[in-house]
Amino acid sequence: MSVEFLYPEFEVVRNDNRCIACRVCERQCANEVHSYDPENGIMLSDETKCVNCQRCVSLCPTRAIKIVKSNCTLRENANWKDATIKEIYKQANSGGVLLSSMGNPNQLPVYWDKILINASQVTNPPIDPLREPMETKVFLGKKPEKICRDENGKLKCDITPQLELSMPVMFSAMSYGSISYNAHESLARAAKELDIFYNTGEGGLHEDFYCYGENTIVQVASGRFGVYKDYLEAGAAVEIKMGQGAKPGIGGHLPGAKIVGDVSRTRMIPEGSDAISPAPHHDIYSIEDLRQLVFSLKEATEYKKPVIVKVAAVHNIAAIASGIARSGADIIAIDGFRGGTGAAPTRIRDNVGIPIELALASVDQRLRDEGIRNNVSLVVGGSIRSASDVVKAIALGADACYVATAAVLALGCHLCRTCQSGKCNWGIATQRPELVKRLNPDIGSKRLVNLMTAWRHEIKELMGGMGINSIEALRGNRLMLRGIGLNEKELQILGISHAGE
């Protein structure tokens, strides 16, 4: 072997005592790892191609396969880690930028795991959500500053448009093109059934999904793919994507190989052309410019739909959010640095941006200090992994959460992080028809509904424990949180006390 050789990352371990040579693994692997040897009647594997997506493991009827991490090691070095050295080899081979998918996998602090939730004991009673009513409904949009009455003393109820969610979770933006038709259909159907929203991402809205418009947030990103009047009118809200947590500072990149058929038509670009969104919106270089786009979109939708501005969590996020809150936007969505992606340069994904927990806490505090918190609702995303993460986010000041990684996991994703190859064996991050059909939206939407229903139960349980019966009463209620193993500065930014205090 030459200097270019890299030992495979994974090994396919096949238990020959269990294997019945049914060849399901071979038929299900788009990476062509498995093959059948008719002479000896056995299955063979070429692990150089394995990405550890676990499709073969999941479908093997006799549990004959497992994928394990290869233990072929380079000499241990705390400074030059195995992965670091191999990245150097890859770049020396290719001369190219390293690409990765899904969220930042590195060992960086997850503040959710260092925050603990309160519960009531003795002096204030906990509430049992199975016996008593519990409200998880939230409204997103600008809230009135004070109660206004007309000359007859009647309440004025003409508030700006709001999104009504049955629970404080939405499916965040994943474009048609980066994910498949069936993945979009699953998200759309689940959002409708759950009475929440899903987000088209920047790739436009497939004509078949206009019927889910009431539960759709349509996105306008720097590439403006698929944006036209009917598209803006189809959604319940319009989102301006300024940035994405996985790759702050750059736009979305969809290779021409994925711009086929309906994707090309929906994006309104020629087949096979790369869909490279510019890093900036070329018409936005200031808050004033942003204000113009916000109001252009409001004008286009006759002020009937809230406008969301989505930004990545970066160092100056509090000041940025303050600007957005004054731009006329109704909702600010902040995406933390652990957020997922269908493809991003590895260095950017792993090194740019800040944790969503810190961004959320500082933004909420800044908007409150400036007296403009009611101008906007705050939606946070970037690796919200469970109902407890949702509860912690709400208590830190969020109005709702965006989830995408959790949603694709529910659809079958096994986080192999090779979306960029376009060969998703689970039918999610691919446009190859024979792979796309592996995701049946009947099953996918049901699993999404199950996941969110489970989270809603858990949110109610956690709220009940705190003696809170409405999610609105939890928002920004940081007294319900305590930090564990955090330093003074971290506690100060999060605005919470340490456990025991």
Add this chain to the structure above:
Amino acid sequence: MKRVYANEKWCLGCHLCEYNCAFANSKEVNMIKALKGKKIFPRIHVDGDNSINFAVSCRHCQDPICVKSCISGALSIKDGVICIDHDKCVGCLTCILVCPYGAVAKGKNGVVQKCELCLENSCGEPACVKGCPNNAIVYEER
């Protein structure tokens, strides 16, 4: 009557149904013991190519031509389900010739075998449907 229907839109061509069928009718409790190293004779067959696949098994026709053509009385209709008595089958294969769906096949003993909806075997419900990973085969009333 509930029947097994194929939905080609969702069929992956993984052929799991064939193995689940062979196992369900093997009288074994362990799939490995039942199928390892053996040629299988499933009662359902996946047809197709890379772009489209579908699983074919007995349609349990209301007016089954196979039953009419059976010269030995091995094929009969029980509550709508077309059943075969392996002891009576003489292996003339007329049923295979006349079945418009290609759903009848020769079993390993030379006599004919066909889908009996797993009603008589250990599975109790169609094993192909139960094991299909993508709802590409369904068992329902239509």
